[in-house]
Structures are given as structure tokens and as C-alpha cells.
Amino acid sequence: MEVKPTSAMTDIIIKIMVEVLTILGIATKEVKQGRSSELINIYQSFLT
Amino acid sequence: MSQTAATASSSSSSSSNFLPVFSAALETYEKSTKYKLLTHPLAIQLQSCDSLPDILSVLQDLVQQFDRSSSRDWGLSSWLSPTVNILFAFSAALGEGVGLVCFQLLLYENLRSNFVWQVFSPTKVIFAGIGVLLLVSIPLDFSAQFLMATQSVRRPRMLIQVKMCLLISSHESRISSSV
Numbered sequence: 001m002e003v004k005p006t007s008a009m010t011d012i013i014i015k016i017m018v019e020v021l022t023i024l025g026i027a028t029k030e031v032k033q034g035r036s037s038e039l040i041n042i043y044q045s046f047l048t
Numbered sequence: 049m050s051q052t053a054a055t056a057s058s059s060s061s062s063s064s065n066f067l068p069v070f071s072a073a074l075e076t077y078e079k080s081t082k083y084k085l086l087t088h089p090l091a092i093q094l095q096s097c098d099s100l101p102d103i104l105s106v107l108q109d110l111v112q113q114f115d116r117s118s119s120r121d122w123g124l125s126s127w128l129s130p131t132v133n134i135l136f137a138f139s140a141a142l143g144e145g146v147g148l149v150c151f152q153l154l155l156y157e158n159l160r161s162n163f164v165w166q167v168f169s170p171t172k173v174i175f176a177g178i179g180v181l182l183l184v185s186i187p188l189d190f191s192a193q194f195l196m197a198t199q200s201v202r203r204p205r206m207l208i209q210v211k212m213c214l215l216i217s218s219h220e221s222r223i224s225s226s227v
Binding site for chain 2: 005009010013014016017018020021022024025026027028029031032035
């Protein structure tokens with residue numbers, strides 16, 4: 001049996017989706033920064 | 049060339065509140081990552097996926113790429129399916145009346161182009177976000193790892209600079225070709 005979501009349930013779903021997007025943004029930014037510094041380290045190690 | 053806007057609010061107040069909140073979260077995402085999710089090639093690819101298996105297939109390809117290039121098993125495959133399942137269920141619960149509009153340029157294989165309005169469901173935006181995270185997480189080519197391992201070997205400076213440029217461009221082209 002399919003349950004129609006109440007307004008409270010919809011609110012929670014909305015909050016979860018917004019949180020998921022926020023976390024994805026933070027994780028993507030961190031990985032990008034890590035990758036950039038990794039490249040800089042490789043580059044510097046070759047120049048020295 | 050894109051313009052985003054919230055549109056098509058449903059009858060419930062929750063849904064009409066949702067769009068500004070989600071748009072703000074999307075804006076924060078774009079500011080911090082410098083990726084525009086609505087115009088990202090991955091989002092366009094996901095836009096054509098109507099079923100759960102289609103979406104899973106696109107993201108599974110990225111997970112496999114990540115697994116192939118990583119020496120450690122992160123167990124990404126095991127969390128991908130339940131995550132996508134839950135988000136897909138959320139999308140169904142919110143209904144089809146909620147979407148983010150993006151005005152974008154589509155390029156066709158015959159080099160013709162056309163501007164179209166695309167309506168993205170918030171869940172597809174999140175799926176695109178998952179895909180972008182997987183893309184940026186795919187490690188550099190093994191050739192880069194090889195270069196790191198042999199860093200004690202001295203080489204002419206110019207040759208190294210050229211190799212690094214080739215390495216970076218090959219990584220970038222791999223990312224763009226994979227989406």
C-alpha cells in the first residue's frame with residue numbers, strides 16, 4: 001500500500017535533500033583542493 | 049550561457065518553500081566547487097535517464113572507473129545502489145511538480161545547436177552532484193603515480209614541465225570524455 005507523504009514528511013525530505021547537496025559540495029571542494037595540492041607537490045618535486 | 053530559476057510550485061506550501069531553499073543550496077554548491085551542476089555534461093546525460101536502472105548505470109560506470117584507478121577497495125558499489133534508491137523514492141514523494149529550470153545550449157552531432165529550456169528535478173541535480181564527486185575523486189593516471197615513484201630521478205627541467213602539462217591535459221580530457 002502506498003502512503004501519501006504528509007507535509008511534515010515532505011519537509012523532512014526537503015531538509016535531507018538540501019543537506020545531501022551541501023555535503024556533496026563540501027566533499028567535492030575538499031577533494032578538488034586535495035587534488036590540486038597533490039599536483040603541485042608532484043610538480044615541485046620534479047623541479048627540485 | 050545559462051540561467052537558473054525556480055519554477056512550477058505545487059499546491060503544497062512545503063514544495064513552494066522547497067525551491068528557494070534548494071536553489072540557495074545549489075548556489076552555495078556552485079560557489080564552493082566552481083561546478084555548475086545544471087549545465088554539467090553529467091547532468092545533461094542524467095536528464096535523459098527516466099528510470100532507476102538508467103541512472104544507476106551512469107553512476108555505476110563512474111564507480112567502476114574509480115575502482116579501476118584506485119588500489120584500495122572503497123566499497124563504493126555497495127552504497128551506491130541504496131543511496132540512489134532512497135533519493136529516487138524522495139523524488140517520487142516530492143512529485144513531478146517541482147523542478148529547477150535551466151536555459152542551455154544543446155550541441156548536436158551534426159554541429160547544429162539549439163537553445164532549450166531544461167527542467168531538472170532536484171533529485172537529478174543531486175545525482176549529478178554524486179557523479180561530479182566521483183569524477184573529481186578518480187585519481188590521476190597511473191603514469192602520475194609512476195612519476196611520483198621515480199621522483200628521485202633527475203631529468204631536464206623543460207622535459208618534466210612538458211610531461212606534467214601532457215599529464216594534466218590527459219587527465220582533464222579523460223574526465224570530459226567519461227561524461
